[in-house]
Amino acid sequence: MPASITLSNLSWSTPDGWPLFSNIDLSFNAERAGLVGRNGVGKTTLLKLVAGELQPQTGSVAVSGTIGILRQSVQVGPDETVADLFGATQALAILRRAEGGEASGDELASADWALEARMEAALERAGLIAVPQTLLAALSGGQRTRAALAALIFEDPDFLILDEPTNNLDRDGREAVISLLGGWRHGALIxxxxxxxxxxxxxxxxxxxxxxxxxxxxxxxxxARKALDLAAAEHDLADAKKRVAEVARSAQETAERKARKDSAGKKKAAKGDMPRIVAGGLKRQAENTSGENARLAERRHTQALADAEEARRRIEILQPLSVKLPSTGLPPGRSVLRIDAVTAGYEAEKPIIRKQSFEVTGPERIAVTGPNGSGKTTLLALISGDLQPWEGTVRVLTSVSMLDQRVSLLDPKTSIRDNFRRLNPQSDENACRAALARFMFRADAALQIVSTLSGGQLLRAGLACVLGGATPPSLLILDEPTNHLDIDSIAAVEAGLRAYDGALLIVSHDEVFLEMVGITRRLELPAR
Incomplete structure (x- = not known):
C-alpha cells in the first residue's frame, strides 16, 4: 500500500475555546508539501496532529507508512553525541569492542561494518563535516539542526515532518538543507x-x-495563483458594492413609484369615483405589495452586504501591505558610518573582528553576510556602542536605530501606542495612530501590550515606532529580521523597508529578503 497521510474533517481549538482551524480535508502522498500561513494560525499544531503528538478534537488523521520528525530546536545534554541522534550509540560500541577483540560472537554477527561511513556520508549530504563521536554541545545550533536532519534522512522514513528546518542556519547551511530536500523523493510536510x-x-x-x-x-x-485570487476578490468586492448601490436605488425608485400611485389613488377616492369596498381592497393590495417589495429589497441588500464583507475578508488575507513613510532627507554623498581598522572581541587574545574597515555613504543598502561565528552580531554591537573596539574607531555620523532579534528598544510592559509616543515625543495622538495604522495596528490593535505580540507583530511594531515618526533615523540596522517570522510578516517588513529612504545595514542569510529590500552592496565577513 502506498504511503499516505489523510486528514478528514479535522478541527482543533485552543484550550480557551478559540478555533484554530475547522473541517480540514487534505491528503499527502510521495510529494514535498510546504505548509504556510500567518503565525498563530495552527501550522505547528497541524504537524503535531499528523505526528500523533496531539489527538484530533474532531475528525481523524490516517497515516500509512513511517514518519520522521524534525522539531524547531534540538535540545542536547552535555554528553550526547551525533551518534545519539542517529540512534547508533550501541551499534558503534559493538564496532569498537570488535576492533579491540572484545566483542562476543553474537555481536560480531550483528556488527554493521559500514555504519560509521554511511553516517558520515549522511552528515556530509547535510553540509556538515563531523564524526559520530562529536559532542552535540560542541556544535552550533545550526550545525545541530543539520546533524538532526542527516540522522532523520538516514532512517529513510516514508514521510519527513519538518518545522522551520532552515531557521538559524547560515548561508551554507541553508543551501545544504535546500539541496538535500530538493533531492528527497519520498513524502515531506514542511x-x-x-x-x-x-x-x-x-x-x-x-x-x-x-x-x-x-x-x-x-x-x-x-x-501567481494568489495574485489571481486577489484580483477575483477585488472584482467580487466591486460587484457586491455595485449590487448594494443598485438595491438602494431600486428601493428608492419603487418607493417613489408607490408614493405617486398612492397619491393618485387617494385623489380618485376623494372624488368618489370608486366604491369604498374597491378602494379598501386596493389599499390592502398596495400595502401587501409594499411589504413584499420591502422584504425582497432587504434580502437583496443583506446578501449584497454579506458578499461585500466576504470579499473584504479575502482581500485582507490576500492583500500585501503597502507603506508610505516620511523622508529621512539623507543626501547621496553624506557619510553615515565609518569603521576604521577595528579589532574587537569578548575575550582577551581572541578577537572576533580583525582590522575591519568600511564606510556607509548616503542611502546605501548593505547586507552583512558570512558564516555563523564570523562576527556579524559583534559588528552590530560595535556600531550600537554595546561593545568597544580594542583597536581602531567606530563613528556613527547620523541618527541611527537598531532592531535586534528581540526588538529590545520596545518596552515589553507597555502598549505599542505608548512605545510610539515615548520614542516619538514630538508626535501627537493623531499622528501616532496614523503611523501605527500604516503598519496594520489599527484602533484597539495599537493598544496591545508588547510582551503579548508574536514575532512578526513585534518586528512590525518596532518598525512602526522607529520609521513612523515625523523624522525617521537616517541609518537603520537590522539583525536577522526574518527569523521566526511568517511569510505575511516578512512581506510587511519588506514593504516597510522599501518605503524607507535612509541607509540600511542588514544581517541576514535570507537571500530572497535581501533582494526584495533592494540591497546595493555586501560586506562579507570571513570565517574565523
Missing amino acids: VSHDRELLETMDAIVELTTLGATRYGGNWSDYR
Missing part, C-alpha cells in the same frame, strides 16, 4: 517561511482563518 526552500516544493498548502487551501506547484506557482 512548515517554512524560507521562500528558497518553498521553491523546491511540489505543492503549497496555505492555512488561513478561512481554512486550508492546496495549491499545486512551488512558491512561484502559489504566488
Whole structure:
C-alpha cells in the first residue's frame, strides 16, 4: 500500500475555546508539501496532529507508512553525541569492542561494518563535516539542526515532518538543507517561511482563518495563483458594492413609484369615483405589495452586504501591505558610518573582528553576510556602542536605530501606542495612530501590550515606532529580521523597508529578503 497521510474533517481549538482551524480535508502522498500561513494560525499544531503528538478534537488523521520528525530546536545534554541522534550509540560500541577483540560472537554477527561511513556520508549530504563521536554541545545550533536532519534522512522514513528546518542556519547551511530536500523523493510536510526552500516544493498548502487551501506547484506557482485570487476578490468586492448601490436605488425608485400611485389613488377616492369596498381592497393590495417589495429589497441588500464583507475578508488575507513613510532627507554623498581598522572581541587574545574597515555613504543598502561565528552580531554591537573596539574607531555620523532579534528598544510592559509616543515625543495622538495604522495596528490593535505580540507583530511594531515618526533615523540596522517570522510578516517588513529612504545595514542569510529590500552592496565577513 502506498504511503499516505489523510486528514478528514479535522478541527482543533485552543484550550480557551478559540478555533484554530475547522473541517480540514487534505491528503499527502510521495510529494514535498510546504505548509504556510500567518503565525498563530495552527501550522505547528497541524504537524503535531499528523505526528500523533496531539489527538484530533474532531475528525481523524490516517497515516500509512513511517514518519520522521524534525522539531524547531534540538535540545542536547552535555554528553550526547551525533551518534545519539542517529540512534547508533550501541551499534558503534559493538564496532569498537570488535576492533579491540572484545566483542562476543553474537555481536560480531550483528556488527554493521559500514555504519560509521554511511553516517558520515549522511552528515556530509547535510553540509556538515563531523564524526559520530562529536559532542552535540560542541556544535552550533545550526550545525545541530543539520546533524538532526542527516540522522532523520538516514532512517529513510516514508514521510519527513519538518518545522522551520532552515531557521538559524547560515548561508551554507541553508543551501545544504535546500539541496538535500530538493533531492528527497519520498513524502515531506514542511512548515517554512524560507521562500528558497518553498521553491523546491511540489505543492503549497496555505492555512488561513478561512481554512486550508492546496495549491499545486512551488512558491512561484502559489504566488501567481494568489495574485489571481486577489484580483477575483477585488472584482467580487466591486460587484457586491455595485449590487448594494443598485438595491438602494431600486428601493428608492419603487418607493417613489408607490408614493405617486398612492397619491393618485387617494385623489380618485376623494372624488368618489370608486366604491369604498374597491378602494379598501386596493389599499390592502398596495400595502401587501409594499411589504413584499420591502422584504425582497432587504434580502437583496443583506446578501449584497454579506458578499461585500466576504470579499473584504479575502482581500485582507490576500492583500500585501503597502507603506508610505516620511523622508529621512539623507543626501547621496553624506557619510553615515565609518569603521576604521577595528579589532574587537569578548575575550582577551581572541578577537572576533580583525582590522575591519568600511564606510556607509548616503542611502546605501548593505547586507552583512558570512558564516555563523564570523562576527556579524559583534559588528552590530560595535556600531550600537554595546561593545568597544580594542583597536581602531567606530563613528556613527547620523541618527541611527537598531532592531535586534528581540526588538529590545520596545518596552515589553507597555502598549505599542505608548512605545510610539515615548520614542516619538514630538508626535501627537493623531499622528501616532496614523503611523501605527500604516503598519496594520489599527484602533484597539495599537493598544496591545508588547510582551503579548508574536514575532512578526513585534518586528512590525518596532518598525512602526522607529520609521513612523515625523523624522525617521537616517541609518537603520537590522539583525536577522526574518527569523521566526511568517511569510505575511516578512512581506510587511519588506514593504516597510522599501518605503524607507535612509541607509540600511542588514544581517541576514535570507537571500530572497535581501533582494526584495533592494540591497546595493555586501560586506562579507570571513570565517574565523
